[in-house]
Amino acid sequence: MPDVLVLVEHDGARVHKSTYELLTAARRLGDPVAVLVGAPGTAARLRESLARYGATRVYAAESTEAGEFVGSPAVDALYLAVRTVDPVAVLVSATTDGKEVAGRLAARLDTGLLTDAVDLDSSGTVTQIVFGGAYTTRSEVTHGIPVIALRPGSFDPEEHPGDAVEHALAVPPVDPAVSARVTARRAALAGDRPALTEASVVVSGGRGVAGADGFKVVEELADALRGAVGASRAAVDAGYYPHQYQVGQTGKSVSPQLYIALGISGAIQHLAGMQTSKTIVAVNKDPEAPVFGVADYGVVGDLFSVAPQLTREVAARRGGS
Amino acid sequence: MNIVVLVKQVPDTAAERTLTGTDHTLDRENSDLVLDEINERAAEEALTLKEENDAEVTVVSMGPDSALDAIRKVLAMGADRGIHVCDDRLRGADVVTTAKVLAAAVGTVTDVDLVLAGDAATDGQASAVPAMVAELLGLPQLTHVRELALDAGRVRAERETDSGEATLGAPLPALVSVTEKINEPRYPSFKGIMAAKKKPVATVGLDDLFPDADHAAFLVTRTRVVEAVPRPARAAGTVVTDDGSAARRLFDHLLAQKLL
Numbered sequence: 178m179p180d181v182l183v184l185v186e187h188d189g190a191r192v193h194k195s196t197y198e199l200l201t202a203a204r205r206l207g208d209p210v211a212v213l214v215g216a217p218g219t220a221a222r223l224r225e226s227l228a229r230y231g232a233t234r235v236y237a238a239e240s241t242e243a244g245e246f247v248g249s250p251a252v253d254a255l256y257l258a259v260r261t262v263d264p265v266a267v268l269v270s271a272t273t274d275g276k277e278v279a280g281r282l283a284a285r286l287d288t289g290l291l292t293d294a295v296d297l298d299s300s301g302t303v304t305q306i307v308f309g310g311a312y313t314t315r316s317e318v319t320h321g322i323p324v325i326a327l328r329p330g331s332f333d334p335e336e337h338p339g340d341a342v343e344h345a346l347a348v349p350p351v352d353p354a355v356s357a358r359v360t361a362r363r364a365a366l367a368g369d370r371p372a373l374t375e376a377s378v379v380v381s382g383g384r385g386v387a388g389a390d391g392f393k394v395v396e397e398l399a400d401a402l403r404g405a406v407g408a409s410r411a412a413v414d415a416g417y418y419p420h421q422y423q424v425g426q427t428g429k430s431v432s433p434q435l436y437i438a439l440g441i442s443g444a445i446q447h448l449a450g451m452q453t454s455k456t457i458v459a460v461n462k463d464p465e466a467p468v469f470g471v472a473d474y475g476v477v478g479d480l481f482s483v484a485p486q487l488t489r490e491v492a493a494r495r496g497g498s
Numbered sequence: 499m500n501i502v503v504l505v506k507q508v509p510d511t512a513a514e515r516t517l518t519g520t521d522h523t524l525d526r527e528n529s530d531l532v533l534d535e536i537n538e539r540a541a542e543e544a545l546t547l548k549e550e551n552d553a554e555v556t557v558v559s560m561g562p563d564s565a566l567d568a569i570r571k572v573l574a575m576g577a578d579r580g581i582h583v584c585d586d587r588l589r590g591a592d593v594v595t596t597a598k599v600l601a602a603a604v605g606t607v608t609d610v611d612l613v614l615a616g617d618a619a620t621d622g623q624a625s626a627v628p629a630m631v632a633e634l635l636g637l638p639q640l641t642h643v644r645e646l647a648l649d650a651g652r653v654r655a656e657r658e659t660d661s662g663e664a665t666l667g668a669p670l671p672a673l674v675s676v677t678e679k680i681n682e683p684r685y686p687s688f689k690g691i692m693a694a695k696k697k698p699v700a701t702v703g704l705d706d707l708f709p710d711a712d713h714a715a716f717l718v719t720r721t722r723v724v725e726a727v728p729r730p731a732r733a734a735g736t737v738v739t740d741d742g743s744a745a746r747r748l749f750d751h752l753l754a755q756k757l758l
């Protein structure tokens with residue numbers, strides 16, 4: 178079987194779920210080979226988890242400066258790994274960082290890049306959803322090793338236990354003249370909530386939430402449903418919620434099992450980021466709100482009355498079960 | 499100091515966007531084209547820096563004839579000159595090609611200190627081109643930036659992504675891509691619009707940027723769309739008006755759908 182490189186996303190202690198999805202997807206094309214960039218000791222900690230999801234080998238580029246630069250350590254490691262194993266494809270998660278790493282790698286290798294894929298077949302042809310859900314396209318790489326960024330949440334991770342031997346990748350040190358250095362970092366304030374693009378439930382608030390305080394109602398419902406919180410651009414622009422939670426054309430694309438829109442009118446640019454959700458629920462005071470045109474279940478009503486009641490119902494069921 | 503700002507003309511998202519039946523590329527004839535709004539903010543940032551640092555601002559755009567409108571708009575805002583990359587062979591160019599062509603166009607400007615771009619165009623959504631241009635030019639990449647400062651030959655930036663916020667630093671020259679949070683773009687004045695008509699815009703093609711013709715011919719062919727199918731529009735479902743019991747009914751509905 179040919180090798181398929183998979184870039185590992187992790188926080189030092191745990192592998193991100195999106196990486197297990199990549200390993201699962203990679204098996205359609207060949208043997209998954211994990212490429213890991215991190216502080217010394219990371220590979221030893223994560224190797225077993227990667228092997229459980231099918232990684233046949235782990236190539237580790239470990240250094241103390243791995244986390245200090247944006248993108249470059251991952252691009253350098255993947256580039257060297259491509260040169261070392263000659264894979265049939267490289268898979269990366271289509272996160273903000275992942276898309277840039279994939280792009281830079283493709284540019285450096287001068288090969289075809291396919292981003293934000295939602296599916297992948299054994300010939301390497303990927304499925305993408307473009308123009309805010311208006312079209313489904315299938316694309317292939319016609320030149321070079323395909324570099325593919327897969328949208329998190331598109332694959333169900335499947336265990337495929339085996340052994341994964343660790344190999345060291347001797348990547349030269351990053352050149353600070355061509356790489357931006359991270360001088361301070363503030364973690365996202367997601368707390369215990371699942372990541373927006375990976376969550377199976379997303380509860381989003383819009384301008385109708387009427388303030389940062391009002392977002393408590395959104396957060397409480399999200400927590401009861403063990404989901405993530407999203408926001409419309411109007412809510413973000415008004416300062417109710419941070420930018421990285423914006424859903425839509427210029428924010429995140431999400432495709433959860435359940436999307437609940439609270440006080441969101443349903444502008445085309447918002448719909449672009451959520452209309453591939455399996456089930457959409459909308460609560461809005463205005464019966465004419467365009468969001469009702471895409472909602473499977475719409476409630477014409479005040480979100481400050483409907484959402485807390487729903488939170489209580491859900492909490493009661495969770496408490497009782 | 500020399501600043502280059504990369505801008506793109508995109509179909510207005512408020513209008514319907516369609517793909518051509520023949521080669522699955524964007525149907526430009528049937529779209530309203532506008533200067534992408536994040537790029538407008540990148541341009542605004544370039545002009546603010548120009549005022550503070552006495553810089554020369556060059557605006558670069560790749561696209562058909564109509565892309566000249568996007569360039570003129572940035573010139574009207576206050577940029578000094580334009581480079582319009584226009585070549586029929588670039589129709590349907592993929593991201594790698596786009597990045598290579600833009601990098602080559604930036605390479606024609608001498609002594610560039612800073613390249614500015616928007617972090618994601620509203621059409622392609624790849625959100626990778628700025629990082630790729632940085633890679634190809636050998637520049638540090640500072641992407642998804644909501645605050646930017648130049649000082650003593652260095653750039654400092656506040657970056658905001660899903661993994662949190664970070665402060666970045668790099669020596670110039672560097673490439674910076676901005677988010678919607680960075681600023682509010684100015685409106686071109688009447689005087690600016692009149693002045694823009696006289697500002698120089700160089701039109702360049704692939705042969706100018708890549709004198710090696712073989713290379714240019716292969717520029718657009720690394721990926722191929724094999725199929726494009728319009729997705730059925732979502733149909734509206736049940737709508738209930740809240741009389742105090744809607745939350746309960748919604749809960750029952752979610753339960754019945756096995757969503758809880």
Ligand SMILES: Cc1cc2nc3c(=O)[nH]c(=O)nc-3n(C[C@H](O)[C@H](O)[C@H](O)COP(=O)(O)OP(=O)(O)OC[C@H]3O[C@@H](n4cnc5c(N)ncnc54)[C@H](O)[C@@H]3O)c2cc1C
Nearest residue numbers: 383384385409410411425426427428440441442447462480
């Ligand atoms: C180029 C471009 C890109 C864009 N990208 C995005 C994007 O990525 N994401 C995005 O979301 N938008 C985006 N937009 C903005 C988009 O056009 C809309 O302006 C935005 O989505 C509106 O947000 P909203 O629905 O929260 O606000 P509004 O349109 O103001 O709607 C608020 C809604 O709340 C309802 N409401 C008020 N009070 C209550 C209450 N108590 N209970 C229930 N309902 C209530 C109102 O009836 C109303 O329908 C973009 C726009 C442009 C031009």
